[in-house]
Amino acid sequence: EDQVTQSPEALRLQEGESSSLNCSYTVSGLRGLFWYRQDPGKGPEFLFTLYSAGEEKEKERLKATLTKKESFLHITAPKPEDSATYLCASPNNAGNMLTFGGGTRLMVKP
Amino acid sequence: DSGVTQTPKHLITATGQRVTLRCSPRSGDLSVYWYQQSLDQGLQFLIHYYNGEERAKGNILERFSAQQFPDLHSELNLSSLELGDSALYFCASSASGGIEVLTFGAGSRLTVL
Numbered sequence: 643e644d645q646v647t648q649s650p651e652a653l654r655l656q657e658g659e660s661s662s663l664n665c666s667y668t669v670s671g672l673r674g675l676f677w678y679r680q681d682p683g684k685g686p687e688f689l690f691t692l693y694s695a696g697e698e699k700e701k702e703r704l705k706a707t708l709t710k711k712e713s714f715l716h717i718t719a720p721k722p723e724d725s726a727t728y729l730c731a732s733p734n735n736a737g738n739m740l741t742f743g744g745g746t747r748l749m750v751k752p
Numbered sequence: 753d754s755g756v757t758q759t760p761k762h763l764i765t766a767t768g769q770r771v772t773l774r775c776s777p778r779s780g781d782l783s784v785y786w787y788q789q790s791l792d793q794g795l796q797f798l799i800h801y802y803n804g805e806e807r808a809k810g811n812i813l814e815r816f817s818a819q820q821f822p823d824l825h826s827e828l829n830l831s832s833l834e835l836g837d838s839a840l841y842f843c844a845s846s847a848s849g850g851i852e853v854l855t856f857g858a859g860s861r862l863t864v865l
Contacts, residue, residue, distance in 0.1 A: 673851060
């Protein structure tokens with residue numbers, strides 16, 4: 643069964659304290675690894691797609707990286723407005739749906 | 753505004769009732785996906801339609817059904833509602849039938865009392 647697992651479930655950081663979120667997946671023949679940000683009561687918002695091991699993408703304070711078995715979302719010098727739930731997802735083997743991980747709830751304190 | 757429109761935003765109903773959630777995809781998108789998000793389950797895939805045809809089905813209950821109409825909007829019908837059906841229901845759209853970036857709507861929050 644395709645699985646996407648995220649850790650930690652929750653992460654509290656002080657403003658400016660860098661850290662990383664983990665996403666591990668078991669889908670064979672990866673067809674992309676997606677990162678989304680979700681604010682409370684809102685729909686997930688697309689951040690990045692990674693397709694091959696070694697690939698990296700950046701957006702402001704966020705950088706996503708991909709290995710053969712996992713992806714990391716690095717947050718550098720976070721600000722309170724980075725507080726959100728970060729979701730990763732991978733397509734199933736049939737390529738007709740996205741399986742989401744449980745998410746990491748990030749809280750950045752000023 | 754993501755371009756994916758979901759109505760209603762909030763819905764409160766009683767057990768045993770039936771509700772219909774509606775989704776209009778982004779202009780030009782042919783695929784519509786439905787996901788359920790509850791506190792203890794995360795985002796769970798329900799069903800995918802592409803240009804009016806069902807493409808994939810997740811763990812969707814038999815009490816739930818969906819369809820995509822010729823104008824590409826989609827409806828998710830939930831019947832014989834139970835307390836456990838209380839959740840956020842999200843619709844997402846994409847341009848093609850294959851996996852690519854999904855654009856999500858703001859969701860419909862269903863509360864079953």
